Amino acid sequence: MRQRGFRLSLLGRFSLLSLLALTVLGVVVGLVLTSRIEHRARTNATRLAVVMARTGAASALTPADLRGPVSPRRASVLDRTLKRPLIGNGAAIVKVYNDKGTVVYAGNHEQIGEREPDEVTRPLAGSVVNEMARGTHDNGKGARMLSVYLPLSVAGGARPDGVFELYLPYAPVAAAIAHDTRILTLILIAGLLLVWLGLFRIVASASRRLRRQAREDHLTKLPNRAQLHADGARALRSATRSDRLVALLLIDLDRFKEINDTLGHEQGDMLLIEVAARLRDALRPSDVLARLGGDEFAVLITELPDRGAAVELSGRLRDALARPFALCGVAIELGASIGIAFRGDHGNDLGTLLRRADVAMYEAKHGGSGIATYERSRDPYSPDRLALASELRRGIADGELVLHYQPKVAVDGGRVTGVEALVRWQHPTRGLLAPADFVPLAERTGMIGAVTHWVIETALAQSRVWADAGLDLPVAVNLSGADVLDAGLADTIAAALDHAGVAGNRLECELSEDTVLADPGRAIESLTRLRAMGVRLSLDDFGQGQSSLSYLKRLPLDELKIDRSFVMGMATDDSDAAIVRATIDLGRHLGLSVVAEGVETDEVLSSLADLRCDVAQGFGLSRPLPIEELTRWLDERAAARVF
Numbered sequence: 001m002r003q004r005g006f007r008l009s010l011l012g013r014f015s016l017l018s019l020l021a022l023t024v025l026g027v028v029v030g031l032v033l034t035s036r037i038e039h040r041a042r043t044n045a046t047r048l049a050v051v052m053a054r055t056g057a058a059s060a061l062t063p064a065d066l067r068g069p070v071s072p073r074r075a076s077v078l079d080r081t082l083k084r085p086l087i088g089n090g091a092a093i094v095k096v097y098n099d100k101g102t103v104v105y106a107g108n109h110e111q112i113g114e115r116e117p118d119e120v121t122r123p124l125a126g127s128v129v130n131e132m133a134r135g136t137h138d139n140g141k142g143a144r145m146l147s148v149y150l151p152l153s154v155a156g157g158a159r160p161d162g163v164f165e166l167y168l169p170y171a172p173v174a175a176a177i178a179h180d181t182r183i184l185t186l187i188l189i190a191g192l193l194l195v196w197l198g199l200f201r202i203v204a205s206a207s208r209r210l211r212r213q214a215r216e217d218h219l220t221k222l223p224n225r226a227q228l229h230a231d232g233a234r235a236l237r238s239a240t241r242s243d244r245l246v247a248l249l250l251i252d253l254d255r256f257k258e259i260n261d262t263l264g265h266e267q268g269d270m271l272l273i274e275v276a277a278r279l280r281d282a283l284r285p286s287d288v289l290a291r292l293g294g295d296e297f298a299v300l301i302t303e304l305p306d307r308g309a310a311v312e313l314s315g316r317l318r319d320a321l322a323r324p325f326a327l328c329g330v331a332i333e334l335g336a337s338i339g340i341a342f343r344g345d346h347g348n349d350l351g352t353l354l355r356r357a358d359v360a361m362y363e364a365k366h367g368g369s370g371i372a373t374y375e376r377s378r379d380p381y382s383p384d385r386l387a388l389a390s391e392l393r394r395g396i397a398d399g400e401l402v403l404h405y406q407p408k409v410a411v412d413g414g415r416v417t418g419v420e421a422l423v424r425w426q427h428p429t430r431g432l433l434a435p436a437d438f439v440p441l442a443e444r445t446g447m448i449g450a451v452t453h454w455v456i457e458t459a460l461a462q463s464r465v466w467a468d469a470g471l472d473l474p475v476a477v478n479l480s481g482a483d484v485l486d487a488g489l490a491d492t493i494a495a496a497l498d499h500a501g502v503a504g505n506r507l508e509c510e511l512s513e514d515t516v517l518a519d520p521g522r523a524i525e526s527l528t529r530l531r532a533m534g535v536r537l538s539l540d541d542f543g544q545g546q547s548s549l550s551y552l553k554r555l556p557l558d559e560l561k562i563d564r565s566f567v568m569g570m571a572t573d574d575s576d577a578a579i580v581r582a583t584i585d586l587g588r589h590l591g592l593s594v595v596a597e598g599v600e601t602d603e604v605l606s607s608l609a610d611l612r613c614d615v616a617q618g619f620g621l622s623r624p625l626p627i628e629e630l631t632r633w634l635d636e637r638a639a640a641r642v643f
Contacts, residue, residue, distance in 0.1 A: 144170035220276035232350035250357035337365035404624035460500035504534025564598025
């Protein structure tokens, strides 16, 4: 595995770059200060030389003095005028050159008579020259000196007839530079240090905030996905060493989108905060709770005595979320679906556990159990399921799908009011597969649209055959959530009706409650278009606890189908009987036909008749039948004059 290189934190980068910037700034300021002081020293030396040349040398020297080196006696006389004023300047020296470059006078008498023609070239042309030199002989040796050359006019002519040179020691200038540099450095360091400390506090605070935001969900203040991955990696490594049982729970809220769209995003955020608080209160301190985004949460459990404890904890979490929430003065009921994956059995890294917990959560939500543990056989992304998905795609193209039809019978009189078309897959090696074996796979892999399209076209073609034979049998088909939210659904069904040559009222579309509530706005728009075409609409599995009566009122429905679990238990469970009775009354008051699914006994059928239920469907009347067997079943009922 490639190791990550060392990376400085934001605070570390700021500290390094700011200290580097301060160092560079200090060096630049020092260089500028040194340059300014040297410039000032040269200017002062030039001014002193000008004063001495004009007030001393010009008046003390004569044209005769410039014709050649002065005598020792004359040099002593000139010392009083030219040398004595410089006694306070330490090693300061004066020289006077004639126009031939000969030193006619020097404060150091030993230098009188020396020739330095190069030194007088520019001053004789009228230029003032100031420069740094080493020693008084400008030979690169000795102490640093400030040297100034001035044009000198003794005879009063327009052209200079000599040059006045003044050497001043650089040591006082260097001392001034060092003194001023020390003071400025202290001031600069103190000022910049105060600024740096202020910026350091700001950057340190921002760095801590950014680090916290990088691993914390801004709304609930729970760890986010990135932090869960970091915590999970450490926990899984530790669990691997000690062979401890670790579980990952993936929690998806039911009906949150509906609540968020109805009450607004602000109330939705408040609901998520309350959900996070309830989940946190139901967990142990050692459990890691994180929000992955939207209405999805995860719990990493690192101290599990057994697998049953994870299921028990999932039940407690669902119970905590089942209690009503108070929002805008309204009691909101919110459910949850939880998928569980275990380290070792289902994966050894957090990414794998998350993917497999997501598969389990999908099964929990769509299977109606609310809690599910990962099963490889249900995973659309496992090698076996991927192979099955490939086979399903081929099977659709090769005509391996078949329809079985389950009759719907009027409770009053026993007339067959229609049939429900249920898809099966005649697999070449696995035999006849029920919808539960491949429809969820089709939904997860995006093939459900092709399956639904085939079911609608095949069912409508059979409806045309029945119509030609004189049978009035509307056919019902099931729509998935992806079908209902497909903007092209109405156009697809319109084309199928036109191709089969049947009216819209020959088709009934059944949809589940969670299908509608996933996106009520889009669902209502799509269903309204179908209703305008004459297609009948039925709400399937009504009563599972996901219903929203406000949306039920807005849906363009024709029929309610009571969930089979209540119908099957109504003969032995008073609560189930009460739910069935209430649903029938609700449907009647809303002007909807009511179908009871799961009718398996004459006793249940009789009870439904007493409750004035409209239609019954179930194995007690007929199981789903292939077209040949359905034809015989219909003929037998016609012979018995029940049809």
